[in-house]
Amino acid sequence: MATRAARLKPSTADSPWRPSADRARQREIKRDAVILAAARAFRQRGYHNTSVDDLASILNVTKPTIYHYLENKEEILFECFRTGLDQIRGAFDEIRGSQESGLARLTAVIRRYAQAISSEFGWCMVRAEDQDLSPVMSRRINALKKEIDQGLRRLIEEGIADGSIRRCDPKITAFALAGAMNWIAHWHRADAELTPEQIADRFIEVFVDGLMPRSGGKTPTR
Amino acid sequence: MATRAARLKPSTADSPWRPSADRARQREIKRDAVILAAARAFRQRGYHNTSVDDLASILNVTKPTIYHYLENKEEILFECFRTGLDQIRGAFDEIRGSQESGLARLTAVIRRYAQAISSEFGWCMVRAEDQDLSPVMSRRINALKKEIDQGLRRLIEEGIADGSIRRCDPKITAFALAGAMNWIAHWHRADAELTPEQIADRFIEVFVDGLMPRSGGKTPTR
DNA sequence: TAAACTGTATACTGACCAGTATATAGCGTA
DNA sequence: TACGCTATATACTGGTCAGTATACAGTTTA
Numbered sequence: 001m002a003t004r005a006a007r008l009k010p011s012t013a014d015s016p017w018r019p020s021a022d023r024a025r026q027r028e029i030k031r032d033a034v035i036l037a038a039a040r041a042f043r044q045r046g047y048h049n050t051s052v053d054d055l056a057s058i059l060n061v062t063k064p065t066i067y068h069y070l071e072n073k074e075e076i077l078f079e080c081f082r083t084g085l086d087q088i089r090g091a092f093d094e095i096r097g098s099q100e101s102g103l104a105r106l107t108a109v110i111r112r113y114a115q116a117i118s119s120e121f122g123w124c125m126v127r128a129e130d131q132d133l134s135p136v137m138s139r140r141i142n143a144l145k146k147e148i149d150q151g152l153r154r155l156i157e158e159g160i161a162d163g164s165i166r167r168c169d170p171k172i173t174a175f176a177l178a179g180a181m182n183w184i185a186h187w188h189r190a191d192a193e194l195t196p197e198q199i200a201d202r203f204i205e206v207f208v209d210g211l212m213p214r215s216g217g218k219t220p221t222r
Numbered sequence: 223m224a225t226r227a228a229r230l231k232p233s234t235a236d237s238p239w240r241p242s243a244d245r246a247r248q249r250e251i252k253r254d255a256v257i258l259a260a261a262r263a264f265r266q267r268g269y270h271n272t273s274v275d276d277l278a279s280i281l282n283v284t285k286p287t288i289y290h291y292l293e294n295k296e297e298i299l300f301e302c303f304r305t306g307l308d309q310i311r312g313a314f315d316e317i318r319g320s321q322e323s324g325l326a327r328l329t330a331v332i333r334r335y336a337q338a339i340s341s342e343f344g345w346c347m348v349r350a351e352d353q354d355l356s357p358v359m360s361r362r363i364n365a366l367k368k369e370i371d372q373g374l375r376r377l378i379e380e381g382i383a384d385g386s387i388r389r390c391d392p393k394i395t396a397f398a399l400a401g402a403m404n405w406i407a408h409w410h411r412a413d414a415e416l417t418p419e420q421i422a423d424r425f426i427e428v429f430v431d432g433l434m435p436r437s438g439g440k441t442p443t444r
Numbered sequence: 445t446a447a448a449c450t451g452t453a454t455a456c457t458g459a460c461c462a463g464t465a466t467a468t469a470g471c472g473t474a
Numbered sequence: 475t476a477c478g479c480t481a482t483a484t485a486c487t488g489g490t491c492a493g494t495a496t497a498c499a500g501t502t503t504a
Contacts (some may be wrong), residue, residue: 023472030481046353050271051461064464065482073462103433127349131268149478159433166435172416172424173433179405180398187397194394202394209323210432211381211395213388245450245502254449273491286494287452295492 031069033059036120039080043123046079047132053108078137081128084121085144087115093149109155113181114200122180122185149174177207253291255281258342261302265345269299269354300359306343307366309333314373324381327349329426331377335403336422344407371396399429 037058040048052073056063070076091112095105116122130138152174159165180203190200247296259280263272278285292298317327347413348386352360374396383385402425410421 003402008426018473027480032355044353046351049353055463061481062483063462068481069227101495106433127351129268129349131266131271143456156433162472163435165433166431166432168428168433169424174420175405175409176425176428179403179408180401183397183401183404185265186401199394202391203398206390206395206398206429206432208433209388210428210434210436211378211387211390211430212434213385214432242502249450274493283451285492286454289493290451334497339454 034066034069035076035079035083037077038118039083039124042077042080042127043120047128052076053125069209074133074137077124077128077132078141079222080121080124081141082144084116084119084125087119088118088125088148091116091146092148101164102155102157102162103164103208104172105156106152106159106165106210109152109176110181110204110207111200114184114203115196116200117181117184118188120186120194125184126182149178152177180207230266240293240391250306251293253306256288256291257298257305260347261305264299264302264349265339265342269350296355296359299346299350299354299365302343302346303363306338306341306347307370309338309341309343310347310370311366313338314370315340323378323386324377324384325430328374328381328387329430330400331360331374332403332426332429333419333422336406337418337427339403339406340410340418342423344410348404348407371400402429 003034034055036056038050041055041058045054052063052066055076056066059066066076070079091109094112095108098105099106100108117126128141130142133141153170156168156170156173160167160170184196184199188194188196194202256277260272260277260384263277263280267276274285275287277298278288281288288298292301313331313393316334320327322330322332339348348362352364355363375392376396378387378390378392380390382392406418406421410416416424
């Protein structure tokens with residue numbers, strides 16, 4: 001957006017967009033730095049226990065500098081949220097057009113999902129409260145959340161249709177899956193013994209095979 | 223505690239403990255009313271977005287009255303948390319001494335767990351942040367949470383030992399179960415189409431049977 | 445009836461904090 | 475060099491809110 005504005009500005013220099021683009025790039029880098037620092041601080045101390053002054057001091061600047069890059073505190077939270085959520089959306093993008101079974105595609109999404117939730121932005125994604133956001137932001141966030149939920153449900157439905165997933169209630173199953181994964185943000189820390197990949201693999205085992213012993217062999221997905 | 227203090231106080235009336243006990247009872251009732259109102263308000267608007275003045279006005283009293291029954295805001299949150307958590311502990315108490323299989327006991331706990339999480343106190347239980355609590359309270363809460371987690375793990379281990387549960391990682395499986403259930407607090411509302419019992423039953427189906435179709439018949443637990 | 449205790453209110457304090465008004469230094473452009 | 479734009483700072487404002495000092499009314503106890 002800043003980049004586009006810079007390009008639209010008339011310029012007579014022989015390399016018109018070079019310096020502007022560079023500045024815009026700098027701006028973006030700094031803005032991202034604020035968002036990352038915020039995500040870390042929010043995860044560690046909570047949204048309400050982190051003041052904008054705190055963020056500024058973490059970044060060795062003062063408050064007005066933060067406000068130079070982002071409208072208000074809510075927008076910071078929103079951007080943290082969105083960054084995390086985009087990773088999960090990416091998981092769905094990756095399997096788009098895949099010819100694999102519904103179950104195989106679902107497990108692929110689960111792996112990426114677990115990674116996103118374990119990231120620095122996981123906490124914001126999971127704990128960003130409706131109540132802390134204006135109605136407008138709240139609607140935007142809920143729309144994004146809904147998209148993820150629908151994506152999970154659709155995969156489950158497709159799995160049922162192609163026979164790779166047992167007949168079940170797609171809605172509740174999607175809730176159970178999302179809940180288990182979102183909860184990772186509560187207990188996983190970078191120094192943990194299990195990597196996000198390992199967690200994902202074991203979750204997949206639990207969900208795919210179920211708790212009851214099977215008479216047959218192992219699942220074909222592993 | 224107030225009751226005990228009242229009983230210890232020397233009294234010469236012919237029915238010495240009657241009025242005191244009555245007062246203590248009144249006090250308890252009012253204290254509980256504060257906690258319930260707080261749980262509802264916190265769930266609806268969040269802890270930080272609910273002021274003690276708000277609680278007071280919901281209860282048609284003023285702030286000092288609230289402080290007459292509870293030390294500070296943190297204690298209110300803690301009591302909300304504990305009330306919810308006690309319900310889950312009750313689930314474990316109920317199966318104590320049961321002769322059923324590990325899997326059967328686990329599903330029994332899940333049913334009660336789902337109910338507790340769907341209660342008015344579910345939100346507080348799940349969303350009470352470490353960061354909003356003093357180190358002392360935080361430790362107390364984490365000890366209680368750990369107790370639940372250990373309880374789940376033990377049931378899973380016992381199920382594996384008695385053959386009712388497939389061999390799996392008890393720790394991660396307990397996390398997956400707890401996560402799925404705790405997440406109920408995020409999406410379930412009293413007016414939902416599914417009752418907590420129905421949710422629990424479908425969760426059990428998902429976790430027990432797994433996503434992959436089984437060659438054999440249905441699970442014996444249903 | 446007097447003293448002590450209990451429950452509740454009014455009115456205040458001190459801290460915190462989101463957001464802003466304004467100044468300024470440096471850089472790009474003419 | 476002069477102008478304007480960008481990035482950053484200092485210093486302030488207005489509002490919120492947890493928690494408290496104090497008063498008082500009703501009830502129990504002596």
